[in-house]
Amino acid sequence: MHTTWKGTISFGLVNIPVKMHAATENKDVRLRQLHKECQSPIKYEKVCPVCDRDIEEEEIVKAYEYAKNKFVVLDEEELKALKKEQEDKAVEIVDFVKLEEIDPIYFEKSYYLSPDESGSKAYSLLRAALEETGKIGIAKMMIRSKEQLAVIRIYSNTIVVETIHYPDEVRAVQDVPNVPEQKEVAKKELDTAKMLIDQLTTSFEPEKYTDEYRTSLLQLIEEKKNNEQTVAGKEKAKPDNVTNLMDALQASLDKAKQDKPKTKRKKTTAAQKKVAK
Template identity: 45%
Template sequence: MHTIWKGAISFGLVNIPVKLYKATDSPSIPLRQLHNVCNTPIQYKKHCPTCDIDVSGKDIVKGYEYEKDTFKVVNEETLEKLQSDNSPKAVSIQQFVSVTEIDPVYYHTSYYLGPDATGHKPYALLHEALHETNKAGIATIVLRQKEHLALIRPYDNVLLMETMHFPENLRSTEQVPDLPKETTVSEKELATAEKLIEQLTEPFEPAAFKNTYAERFKDALLNTETMISAGETHKKETNVHDLMKTLQASIDQTQPEQHPPKKQKTARKTKTAPGKKAT
């Protein structure tokens, strides 16, 4: 597991050296954009419209747009200094709360906090204390030049850190269009809905839910689409799951009893795919 941050958790006078690891994966299906004429992947170039030239990485700087089309250039040295000045390698717990007090809308990303070699005892102490009191710590941390609110809680045998949105980052619910303003719900309708909810209520078992979209997508794609190589302008039929059926059908068509003995060898020849030489 790749370490993405090293620092320490502190509360009171206690200091716990820790390492930060990503707790979740976000698998995605890698789809490339291709030129529909030759199936070659599309390339993207960095281009300056004012100079009308392509620009390489060494000629690019970062800038902060403080007014419309007005920038303050920020070099890497300045960014590193700002980060070192404003982001000490510490997660300072400012208070403890009950996890049930936190609305999930504030949660952003989950990380595992693992102990450093010298921090096993205080790490275990904090984990056990949070578990026994059913509490979580509220802290702040700077990751990738961005400050986050964070919640630290026990999860199995590890400390889990959830980065959180600041209140000002949440959009107002008033921005949601077409919300019902005044809708009357009858007692009978409400009672029926509550009964249905009660009937469908079960203990949450995470293992019962699986992300099957990627498998279904790949399976459907391989069964219905043609496989193509970059630079080719023709398609080759490669139905993976029906390959054995196709081969068997070809064998059945070339059985000796279906053709005169003298033409048996000729009948065994199969059609050559476009673009290939016959063998």
């Protein structure tokens, strides 16, 4: 399993060297966009609209747009220094709370933690302490240049890090339009709704839920592939060096003719004509 982060988790005087691995993966079927006429993949290139040309990676700088079309340019070294300053800090569990106190709206992404080298004993200690107390840890950590608020808990005998949103990242429910106020509902309707919920109540078995759209899409793709309903993207024609050379020579010749100063023809006098005779 690929390691996405490596560092130290600490609580009190206990330090645990750990490796972090993504606990989930995106199973979306990614579709490419082709040019309908020639079936070639569409490219998305970095172009400067003012200079009207493609931009190389080394020509690009990062900036923060603080007002419309006004930016603060941030040097790459400055960003690296800030990032390193945070990464060098051990991830410290600052609080322990109950999991049910955190609404699911705060949860973002899950990662597995595994002990690194000599960290097995301390890892086991934290796991046992979390299991015995039924608590979860709240910590801060740097992941991909962003300081994350995180929950540290147990899942199937493994310590898991759940990144969670900061409060100011969760939009206010008051801003949601057209939410009705609390209204009285008919007792008969409420009893019927509760009865329906009771009938559909069961134990959570994640294995029984599948992405039917993704399954159908993959089946359709496989059928088309088996029936040879496929296309091949055309490659951009490479320039012919011989043709290019001839074009370059012709262009040079034409330019030389244009640049060549014109010689004035001398007028022949009557006396010169007689001598010539």
